[in-house]
Amino acid sequence: MVISFNSIKGGVGKSTLATTMAGWLASQGKDVLLVDGDDQETSSDFTAWREQTLGNTGYTLVNMTGANLRKQVEAMKPKYDHIIIDTGGRDTTSQRAALSVADVSMIPFVPRSFDLWTITKVTDLIDEIQSIRAEPLIAYTFLSRADIRSADNRDVAEALSQISQLTYLPYPISNRKAISNAAGLGLTPFEGESIDTKATKEIEDLFNRVLNGNHVTATA
Ligand SMILES: Nc1ncnc2c1ncn2[C@@H]1O[C@H](COP(=O)(O)OP(=O)(O)OP(=O)(O)O)[C@@H](O)[C@H]1O
Numbered sequence: 001m002v003i004s005f006n007s008i009k010g011g012v013g014k015s016t017l018a019t020t021m022a023g024w025l026a027s028q029g030k031d032v033l034l035v036d037g038d039d040q041e042t043s044s045d046f047t048a049w050r051e052q053t054l055g056n057t058g059y060t061l062v063n064m065t066g067a068n069l070r071k072q073v074e075a076m077k078p079k080y081d082h083i084i085i086d087t088g089g090r091d092t093t094s095q096r097a098a099l100s101v102a103d104v105s106m107i108p109f110v111p112r113s114f115d116l117w118t119i120t121k122v123t124d125l126i127d128e129i130q131s132i133r134a135e136p137l138i139a140y141t142f143l144s145r146a147d148i149r150s151a152d153n154r155d156v157a158e159a160l161s162q163i164s165q166l167t168y169l170p171y172p173i174s175n176r177k178a179i180s181n182a183a184g185l186g187l188t189p190f191e192g193e194s195i196d197t198k199a200t201k202e203i204e205d206l207f208n209r210v211l212n213g214n215h216v217t218a219t220a
């Protein structure tokens, strides 16, 4: 499966979740390619730290940006069980290339900074991408970096679930120190000496939902 992490807004947790998913799938014995499609290279930095910490990253990392990303991912698809694409938080050629080649797009929203402008931009972009794709893209939204208890979560979840082009997944990822601490070492929250099982459960629930389907694919 080709899974791309996308957003129009920066800092929503794409790189954190893309690298976590790559490491998590690799730990299950899957052949994984992690595509760093962002010229900020957060996934590449993570992978370099990971190599230092663990010696072996468990997955293959490549950097690809621009229109080339689509062609390359298409060519590499048969060689891997899963390809995970991390993109930058802007509407760029790389972001569009990732959306055009992915089976699934994961679009995180941070409830505290949710705004209608972003959601309109996202739906416009997804509509445009769907119109040029042969097979429809499955576009998922979910809460990321959510406060553990906040009225914002419910309001934003409600707003996201109303959008017909996007399928809202009720599996929020909370803002947890364990998640950012692990990333700083090149580890996923599933690795390291002390594991925050609340964090790992949230992440696993979201990832399993995405991998196992049950798709109620929204049609535009
Ligand atoms: N669930 C979380 N809990 C705590 N910290 C998090 C969580 N998710 C991400 N972060 C932290 O938030 C910051 C932004 O995350 P990240 O780099 O993954 O976002 P991004 O969407 O990839 O950003 P960009 O658009 O700039 O590429 C990082 O410092 C990361 O460690």
Ligand SMILES: [Mg+2]
Binding pocket: 014, 015, 016, 038, 042, 086, 087, 088, 089
């Ligand atoms: Mg990033």
